[in-house]
Amino acid sequence: xxxxxxxxxxxYHLFVQWLLGIGVVVAGGLLSLFFLEPHEVWLLVQREEWxxxxxxxxxxxxxxxxxxxxxxxxxxxxxxxDPKASVKVVxxxxxWQYEYGDYENYTMSQYMxxxxxxxxxxxxxxxxxxDHPAILPYxxxxxxxVTSFDVIHSWTLPCLAVKVDGxxxxxxxxxxxxRLPGIYHGQCSEICGAxxxxxxxxxxxxxxxxxxxxxxxxxxPMSSRMVKGTW
Numbered sequence: 221x222x223x224x225x226x227x228x229x230x231x232y233h234l235f236v237q238w239l240l241g242i243g244v245v246v247a248g249g250l251l252s253l254f255f256l257e258p259h260e261v262w263l264l265v266q267r268e269e270w271x272x273x274x275x276x277x278x279x280x281x282x283x284x285x286x287x288x289x290x291x292x293x294x295x296x297x298x299x300x301x302d303p304k305a306s307v308k309v310v311x312x313x314x315x316w317q318y319e320y321g322d323y324e325n326y327t328m329s330q331y332m333x334x335x336x337x338x339x340x341x342x343x344x345x346x347x348x349x350x351d352h353p354a355i356l357p358y359x360x361x362x363x364x365x366v367t368s369f370d371v372i373h374s375w376t377l378p379c380l381a382v383k384v385d386g387x388x389x390x391x392x393x394x395x396x397x398x399r400l401p402g403i404y405h406g407q408c409s410e411i412c413g414a415x416x417x418x419x420x421x422x423x424x425x426x427x428x429x430x431x432x433x434x435x436x437x438x439x440x441p442m443s444s445r446m447v448k449g450t451w
Contacts, residue, residue, distance in 0.1 A: 228381050231289050238286060300395040303363035305431070307356065311366070311373030311386040311408065314415040318354050326438045328352055332418045348405045353422040357431040358398040366392045374410035377421060383409060398425045 308319040320326040333339050333349040340349060356362055366375045368386035376383040384394050398404075408419035426434070 228293065231293055234289060235286065238282065242282070300361060300363055300393070302361070303395070304360035304428070305357055306363045306365070307354070308365045308367070309375050309384075309386065311368040311370075311375065311412070311419075313370050313413050314408075314419045316354075316375070316419065316421060317369075320435060320438070322435065326435065328354070328438075330354060330422070332420050345405060347418060348407070348420045348422070350420055350422045353403065353424040355424050355426060355431060355434050356396070356398060357428045358401050358425040360397070360428055362396040362398070364394050364396045366394070371412045372410050373408050373412050373419070375406070375421060376409040377404050377406035377423060379404050379406075380423075382406075385410060398423075401425045401427070 306321055308321065310317040310319065315332075316330040318328045318330065320328075330350045330352050332347065333344070333351060335346055340346065364375075364382075364384065366384040366386045367390060368388045370388065372388070373386040374383060375386060380396070380398065382394065382396060384392050386392070402425055404423045404425065406421035406423075408416060408421070410416075412419070
């Protein structure tokens with residue numbers, strides 16, 4: 221999981237802990253009222269202004285405490301001062317286009333490998349393989365800019381906790397930090413038309429040295445067709 225995903229996981233665990241605590245308190249209060257007589261319950265809540273203030277202030281305080289880490293995480297997701305690589309992702313019906321602008325203006329399209337005999341290899345995933353995987357470096361911060369050419373798409377890699385909507389006419393930016401090398405699969409997570417299910421995403425994380433080498437060889441016609449796992 222990338223660094224941003226770790227922060228998301230922290231907020232998720234925080235929310236779950238609060239929900240469990242609230243559930244225990246509410247269940248305990250209801251259980252205690254169950255053993256009281258009806259007139260005793262009526263005496264507890266009749267004309268008790270302090271009780272109304274308590275059950276109003278406590279939920280407000282809980283919501284405020286939950287908003288603080290969420291707001292901090294939202295600001296951190298937009299904070300990227302010194303990225304070592306910048307990649308622009310453009311969603312099309314129904315394929316992805318990657319633009320590498322670090323050294324030259326390299327553009328690469330990514331199409332799904334059809335589910336036909338002889339095209340998929342042993343160990344490949346059906347509807348998740350592409351002809352050209354996107355090459356990204358690991359152990360460095362990457363600026364990922366996502367947009368769309370036609371309709372709304374969503375560039376999503378669940379294993380890296382990344383989901384960025386591609387909206388026509390708008391650039392959405394997110395920092396990406398991949399901790400481990402490997403091959404990561406994802407799909408478009410926004411219904412974008414008839415072939416929405418056939419827009420897979422494959423990212424191959426390599427070292428910075430291999431990433432620079434790949435960029436230098438990108439324009440060579442002999443190396444233009446990248447094969448998954450070769451870098």
